[in-house]
Amino acid sequence: MIRFKKYLGLISFTALLFALVACGPQESDGDSGDSSDSSENAEETKELTVWADIDKSAGIEAAIAVFEEEHDVEIEVIEKAYAQQVEDLRLDGPAGTGPDVFTMPGDQIGTAVTEGLLKELDVSEDVQSIYTDVAMNSQIYDGKVYGLPKAVETNVLFYNKDLVSEDEVPTTLDGWYELSLELTEGENYGLLALFDQIYYANGVLSGYGGYVFGKDADGNFDPTDIGLNNEGAIEGAESIQKFYDEGLFPSGLVGEQGINVLDSLFSEGKAAAVISGPWNLGPYEEAGINYGVMKLPELANGENMSAFVGVKSYNVSTYAKNPELAEEFVEFITNEENSKTRYEITGEVPAVKALAEDPVVAESEAAQAVAQQSQFSELTPSIPEMNEVWTPADAALQTIATGKADPEEALNQAVETIEGQIEANHAGQ
């Protein structure tokens, strides 16, 4: 008897719960009404939260003061590593502690849009036209604008003036190859580059006609068209391989630790030149190297080596409590005047066309080199499928570098793996 009673109780309670389950959606409608109420409240107090890059917020201080004045708004600036910000937004956004405006790497725009983290911006053609095409394109996904470019970075060539005089600097990759043959002895090296990574090697591969993703008629990246194993890419890989074959690169330059090896060899004055990015301008100077900066060398077929352009941008979160104001702020902070001020303080090369000829930028050798190289550079594909390219492509280049596979075989294998991974991770989207 008691058993039956107990079950009766349980059954009635469960029935009660199911009754509650039935009215879930209506209830949640009420909830969403509540949350929109709270965002209206936020508009009245007018606050904006901006996530800035580490050590870079000084560059926008003045502009923020002006914007606060003009729009009667309080802006809170928080510094965060810029590559980390999208990551944090995933949790902080829905929790209500996220930013209105934040900064992120341009090649992650596609992934972030797919996840719905970015608000589409309504930016006029006029405003878009002040930025370099490459930089602006990085912010466009599926024909819609999701941010405005703040700074561009691209690889350049650093050379040690004490080892190679300014007049004798080779301007071709073959020239560097010859020079490296001369200079490489014991612990001394000529040109060093991380050609076992697609980020750096693509500069050579694409000069010969290789590419990561082709583009369709509308100019969007096409993940079914992978050009990493076409004839050009193989030719490029072969021209890379000879550096390794001849022992011009130390074998420790391959793999995870490669970048540290490269930096320390150049900082110790043991390498005549390296291919690296503007982020090393300060560190190399601190190491006491008398270096020069120039655009990347030309290839044997007369093409200039290309590079991936990294674009940092200001974007508006979909969780922004104050989206219209945030959008206005993004336009304001990336305009010509504010970009120039920011460049003067932080040294990040701006993406505004007009500033390339501005004396402030033109007089800096490094900024000039970045600007020049940008002409030959291309965007890192921003579609989510790009995530599947890095590891297999690096794997192939590593096996090429260590001489374990010949270029054609390795690149075919890589493309096969990329296709497999795209199918595994991105099919049925």
Add this chain to the structure above:
Amino acid sequence: MQHRTKASLLSIIPGFGQFYNKQWVKGLVFLGFGGAFLFAFGDMLNMGYWGIFTLGTEVPRDNSVFLLAQGIIAILVTLLGLLVYYLNFRDAYKNGELRDKNRPLSSLRKQYHNLVESGYPYVVSGPSFFILVFAVIFPILFSLAVAFTNYDLYHSPPANLVDWVGFDTFAKIFTVDIWRSTFFDVLGWTVIWTLVATTLQVGLGILLAVVVNQKDIHFKRVVRTVLVLPWAVPGFVTILIFAGLFNDSFGAINNDILAFFGIDAIPWLTNAAWSKLALILMQGWLGFPYIFLVTTGVLQSIPDDLYEAATIDGASIFAKFKHITMPMILLAIAPIIITQYTFNFNNFNIIYLFNGGGPAVPGSTAGGTDILVSWIYKLTMQSSQYSLAAALTILLSVFVIGIALWQFRRTNSFKED
């Protein structure tokens, strides 16, 4: 109708059974609990159950991941509620039974004393039980649940909803070629890594402890201190330093040690087989001091009489080791050895810090030295394959729990003697 039946039936509304038994205060407490439960958690249960069944219906209003979490909390809260509800029935029935037998019911004062005396352990452990449920059980249930959804880059809030897909994710691991081949490669290396690296560190630890414990050895303290040093330096610092030492062309191992013996440089970081060897050697070095210390402790406790008796019987030194020392050590430290195996099975630090699971392997989504746990890390952080990673985590847990249970049952340490 008997009192106990009536009291139980009335208890469908919490407290009414107690009222029927004329236990007013207790009845009010139960009624209060019931009312407060529905009042406080009503909305949450409503949203939670709706959320966990549907995982949201509208974008961007519904965030599936949060709904899933709320749903799990709702289930946990319901279970706690049901527990109190059950106590309410049981109490009404018990007291009804007393009335049927014409025995007096406990007075309020007596009930209070009962609660304090017999219920004391439960009152004291209550808060920690509560924390256990939400800090330990909840996260486990959450990752368990994620494995049965399609949560990945294309099905992630706020742009999209997550859906329940049942065992599809598990099926994917074994049916999609690239996942299957990677899974078995990684699993194979994980098992080899666990067995070889752990056995090496355990063997080395025991051997050194026995040797250092010999009577004729001088400076025991110094030797012991030196042998414990690898354990005293923080592991991740050691691993990073080793990563430098093993560097193919600059590392001291190739340049100084091997070159001294006239051996050609070995591709420690660029060849998967050599990387594996390097990892196993490193783990042996990092792991032996702990076993050494524990074994040293055990050796002190083995009575000298045993050895003296064995000497009189004419036992050789190896016979003594085989029949006295080794069984005693194994009996005492078997549980520790097992934890060493399970620890290495999930030893993320050493793999991640040494070379990030590298070198790269063509045709695989994992690197040459990735073990399951570091591969799962890559799937989550690089490919946003959350549900796949959760499914693999479940498989991995089943594996670890299985091995641990099997080993525990085979060891004498846990048998009642």
